[in-house]
Amino acid sequence: MPASPSGHGTSRSRSWWGWGYADAHPDDAECIAMGALLPGTLARPLPIPRVADLSMPRPGVTPPPALTHLLTADPDVRAAHAMGKAYRDIIRALRGRPGRIPDLVARPTDDREVSDLLDWAGGQGVAVIPFGGGSSVVGGVEYRGDTHRAVLSLDLTSMDRVLEIDTAGRSARIQAGALGPVLEEQLRPHGVTLRHFPQSFEFSTLGGWLATRAGGHYATGRTHIDDFVQSLRVVTPAGSGASWRLPASGAGPSPDRMFLGSEGALGVITEAWMRLQERPRHRASASVAFTGFRPALEAVRAIAQSDLSPANCRLLDPGEALLSGASHDGSSVLILGFESATSRVDDRLASALELARAHGGRGGTPSADRDSPADAAVSAWRSVFLRMPYLRDGLARMGAVVDTFETAATWDRVPALIDAVRTEVGSAASKATGHPATVNCRLTHVYPDGAAPYFTVAVAGRPGDEVRIWDDIKAAASDVLHRYRATITHHHAVGRDHRPGYDLQRPDPFALALRAAKDALDPRRILNPGVLID
Amino acid sequence: MPASPSGHGTSRSRSWWGWGYADAHPDDAECIAMGALLPGTLARPLPIPRVADLSMPRPGVTPPPALTHLLTADPDVRAAHAMGKAYRDIIRALRGRPGRIPDLVARPTDDREVSDLLDWAGGQGVAVIPFGGGSSVVGGVEYRGDTHRAVLSLDLTSMDRVLEIDTAGRSARIQAGALGPVLEEQLRPHGVTLRHFPQSFEFSTLGGWLATRAGGHYATGRTHIDDFVQSLRVVTPAGSGASWRLPASGAGPSPDRMFLGSEGALGVITEAWMRLQERPRHRASASVAFTGFRPALEAVRAIAQSDLSPANCRLLDPGEALLSGASHDGSSVLILGFESATSRVDDRLASALELARAHGGRGGTPSADRDSPADAAVSAWRSVFLRMPYLRDGLARMGAVVDTFETAATWDRVPALIDAVRTEVGSAASKATGHPATVNCRLTHVYPDGAAPYFTVAVAGRPGDEVRIWDDIKAAASDVLHRYRATITHHHAVGRDHRPGYDLQRPDPFALALRAAKDALDPRRILNPGVLID
Structure with missing residues (x-):
């Protein structure tokens, strides 16, 4: 086992306000280059915000001596635990108006310490926000209420064995x-x-x-x-x-x-x-281009309903394919990947490619294993995927309003749902900003009975008004999702940002059961107040 | 769509006291032949019980006119809804002492009628037992309390479209x-x-x-x-x-x-x-014999941890294999079956057979599709599987105590768990009866991380004492399961019979949440009182 508890395998420092590692953020020149692609953005990036510039009140509560070794009021730590990493969070940090900064951050090392912290917080009326990596993009790790005496961020990362x-x-x-x-x-x-x-x-x-x-x-x-x-x-x-x-x-x-x-x-x-x-020992991947998005959807449905079980089956619309470099000619691109620890997967890839071609797919030379030169579109996609949130933050510095949201729906609704999101969310974004908006779509996960579309929206914002603009965009998105009975979230969670959509989606009997469970397990209502239920 | 609502596709009549169709029960001669295999059973079968001989009080409650068309107090119908179909239920019927017979049986045809019935029952303090096919083997569809004014069996089978x-x-x-x-x-x-x-x-x-x-x-x-x-x-x-x-x-x-x-x-x-x-278009099946049960378990684990996904992967111990005719030489037998709607499955069967042979498996000639003469052990197993509960009832008529129970555990516990069940349950059965007991085992479902063993216990009972004997046997079984942290049920459910084991297994926080949910959704505590929670 690795040596150090909480040794995160790296000494790189995390950004308190933006995604991931501070040293992986695009520099000013890259920000300006990206901004140039989106009409109406700023000429120069917003400065990187500093913790020292935040107004940070002293903690509103004093912990008992038995717990002080688990707690810190260090401003850098408190700032890094104030919010998640949605665009909404990034822009608030850039504008110097982050969410409520927690009074204290706790780092328990075992169950007993977690329990002691909950006991103390319960007795004091302190809200407790469980905090893992802090990557929530739905307002899942910030406090938005005003009924608690103080806010404690409960950072679990010291329990990492x-x-x-x-x-x-x-x-x-x-x-x-x-x-x-x-x-x-x-x-x-x-x-x-x-x-x-x-x-x-x-x-x-x-x-x-x-x-x-x-x-x-x-x-x-x-x-x-x-x-x-x-x-x-x-x-x-x-x-x-x-x-x-x-x-x-x-x-x-x-x-x-x-x-x-x-x-x-x-x-x-x-x-x-x-x-x-x-660990998989056999892999094969390929990409297939489609002239139209609808035939590509049909190909993906056929593959999802086969028993071929690709590990990767991500369909990029022309905009996503262009941005990731997977295609440059307006094609939609389907990325297929198979893996297995026990048997060769070439046949499965070949069968999937056959299904794709039957629906008009072009190309698809298999790359039989990870060590051979992979299909260019597959590699392009892979490398862009992990960098995307950093690029989003760079665009945010250029005054763009840019983020993603995702959903899932049954196949009978998927095509019209995607069209409606493009049209209505695009129009809401333009209306809110006066600028042309981009709405791209990919399918991240597919099932025999439906698919999970993932959308990226980008539009130049109006300085100082970005949060409201994003909220308008998100309200338009939620409205479409609700109309198509598409889930408010496939994997981003509910948090606080998705509450209106979630409340409409959740069946009444389950809402009663969930509220009752909350009352029974958290009678003082200290745990992550505002997510899921009030 | 088929014509008649509630047309169950057959005019055969269901047994009110025993499994399935009345005309499928073994006759007296067959019962006697089976009894001869189990030392200490009766010379002649107990007579088939008659509803007319039951003491059946008049309903303790009068429904309002608006609901009478949904309700019946017909004695045959009430008797058929008094219990499920566990051995415990069969023997109580055979001995003329069934569980509490419901006062009324309702057959709603839509949600509104279900809701009206619940409203009325709630107002009157009437317990409501939802009833589907009535095949519960865990006391899931009978009333055992005494705090309700009457008992309503809510038969849903008119809602069958x-x-x-x-x-x-x-x-x-x-x-x-x-x-x-x-x-x-x-x-x-x-x-x-x-x-x-x-x-x-x-x-x-x-x-x-x-x-x-x-x-x-x-x-x-x-x-x-x-x-x-x-x-x-x-x-x-x-x-x-x-x-x-x-x-x-x-x-x-x-x-x-x-x-x-x-x-x-x-x-x-x-x-x-x-x-x-x-519907599957490709099938292949085969059986493999093993001299020892332990190597067979290892073979099954290897197959479950591959990505071959057999539809059937049932391992029979020598006793199960003998009873079903799958082997006669003391071998354990693994029944393998593959199916797919989209692609041939011969290769997957061949790979699974390879894994089985690597662990000492013998035989295994594949039968490539359902129309070719199937492997003899596979057919033998299939035909006995559906008849087993009828045979159990025939043995019950011969005074045998005979039933099944099932569980699931992680692989690290499976071998010792099966040994302990054999030994301790066998010994409890013998001790309770003074007769030699049979405990057979098969694996019905397997997972990468564990398996679901299914046990059949048979022993000659003591006339009139069968329920207590079975309860003793079951208590011994629950004790072993608890000690090995094996679930009290993999698919038979909890009902009333498994409550002690379930209460020990259920984590405390979830118990609190479940009780709270019950209070919120069923504040008058009319719904299936006694299952899962008090």
Whole structure:
């Protein structure tokens, strides 16, 4: 096992206001170059904000001596825990008006300390915001109320160990605060992997994935983190407990599913036994171009309804394909990838390519394994994927309003839904800004019964008005999603930003059950107030 | 769509006291022949019980005129709704001491009528037991309390229609009261199938499967009915609602998972959009014999951890293999089956056989499709599988104590768990009866991280003492399961019989949440009192 607790495998410093590593942000010249592509943006980037310029009141509460070693009021740490990493958060930081900065940040190292912190916070009326990697893009880790005496950010990243590995049963007990690379690094020597690689992989934790039902690596089949959970341990203000390690069970409603997606509102997930995979030994990938987006959708549906199970099956519309360099001629591009630890996958790729071609797909020379020169579109896509949030922040510095949102719907609604989002969200963005807007779409995950479209919106903003503009855009998006009965979120979670859409979507009997569960587990209403329920 | 509502596709009459169709029960001669195999059983079978001999009080409550057309107090109907079909239920009927017979049986035809019945029952303090096919083997459909004024069995089988089919998205909206054959018959013309074939397929309903998290056809991968649910509609005493049709969602804890497995205690599931499959066009199956059970377990683990995904992967121990005719030489037998709608499966079968042989498996000539003469062991198994519960009832008439129970555990515990069950349950059965006991085991479902062992216990009983003997046997079984942290049920559900084991297994925070949900949705505590929670 790796040496240092909380050794995140890197000494690179994280940005307090923007995505990821501070040294990975585009420099001013790159920002200006990007801004030039979006009419109406600023001539020069907004300056990088400084913690020293923030107005940061002294903590509104004094912790007891028994807890002080777990707590800090360091301004840099407090600032880095004030918000997540949505565009809405980035622009507020750039404009020097971040959300409510937590009074204190706690870094517990075990369940007992989590429990002690909850006890103290409950007694004092202190709101507790569980915090993993802080990569929420839905307002999941900030305080927006005014009914608590103080706000405590509960940072779990000191609990980042893989505690046990069962290689025969391919599973491991992992602490919730482990960031993606930290847990994979500990699994690697055992030849196993969780293979959960969201875009935020480097900057999000197992606990965060579990609490938000993150969507991961696999584009088909089991991809939400939910399906990889063998058991969960949770600490709540009303007590703690763990489910048994079971491969499957029919004993009552699944206890784990009550806490998966609970976003810190019902309890703090402190560890989980997770189902692992062997590392893949066979891979093959290819990309296919389509003249029209509709035939491409049909090809993807055919592949999703086959039993071929591609690990990657991402369809880029012409705008996404252009931005990522996967195509330059207005084609839509389907990225296909297969992997297996036990058998060759060339046949599966060949069958998928056959289905794609039957729907008008062109190209698709397979690259048989990762060491051979991969298909150019596949590599282009891979390299841009992880850089995208950094580019978004660069554009934000140029005064652009730019972010993503995602959904899922059944196939019968997907084509019209995508058209409606393009039209209505594009029009809302232009109306709010007076500038032309770009709305691009890709499918990130596909299922036999539907797909998960992912949208990127970009438009030049009006200085100082960006948050309101984004909120208008998002309201238009939510309106379309609701009309098409498309989920308010496929894997970004609800947080505070998605509450109106979530409240409309959630069935009434479940809302009653959830509120009752909240009352029972968090009777003082200190846990992440405002997410999911009031 | 088929013509008659509630036309169950057959005119055969159901047994009120025993499994399935009355005309499928073994006759006296067959019972005597079976009894001869189990030392200490009776010389002649117990007579088939008659409803006319039951003491059946008049209903303790009078329904309002607006509801009378939905209700019956017919003695035959009431008797048929008094219990499920566990051995415990069969023997109580044979001994003329069935559980509390419901005062009335309701057959609503839509959500509104379900809701009206709940309103009336709530106002009158009448317990409501949702009832599908009545095939519960865990005391899930009987009343055991004494705090309600009367008992209403809520039979959903008049709500048995497939209401909509989305062939592009391979899903259908199906009423909860549809028995297996009834719903498959309505799907067949559209070329689709739910492919959920529990042993009780003919005598259980979609709603029953959903409320108990039934395990189905597939031996690997997604097999619990949970994974095939796109959305659910529930009627509760506190209101009704439906989740949206979604291929996937990350919006809060899954609302459906709260009601899946809720066993009628939180609400009545009245319909669901279910994910369907195309009918398979390619099949291949084979059986492999193993000299030892342990190497066979290793073979099965290797197959479960491959990406071969057999539809059938059932391992029979020597006793199970002998009883089903799959082997006669003390071998364990692994039944393998593959199926696909889109591609040939011979290669997958060949790879699985290779893994089996690497662990000492013998034989395994593939039978490439269903029309060719299948491997003898595969056919033998198939034909015995559906007849087993009838044979159990025949043995019960011979005074045997005989039933099954099942569980699931991670691979690290499976071998020792199976040994401990054999030893301790066998010894408890012998001790309780003074007769030698048989304990056989098969694996019904396997996962990368564990397996679901299924046990059959048979021992000659002591006349009049059978229920207590079975309860002793079951207590010994629960004790072993608890010690090995194996679930109290993989797919039979909790009901009333599994409550002690379930209460020990359920994590405390979830117990609090579940009780709170119950209070919120069923404040008068009329819904299936005694299952899951008090």
